[in-house]
Amino acid sequence: MAATGALFQINTVHASRVEAMGYSWSQITDPYVNAKVARSVYNSSGWSAWACA
DSSP, X not given: OOXXXXXXXXXXXXXXXXXXXXXXXXXXTSHHHHHHXXXXXXXXXXXXXXXXX
């Protein structure tokens, strides 16, 4: 399983999105960056990007 980061558990599969948004993967633990990326993921995939186990 790929690593996930911080509040919204953003998976490394979204690393290119993070970089396209002007951030580096090392910034994913910053709450602001994490929330911005999570919103971007949500806008394109809805809740299906996350799973409850």
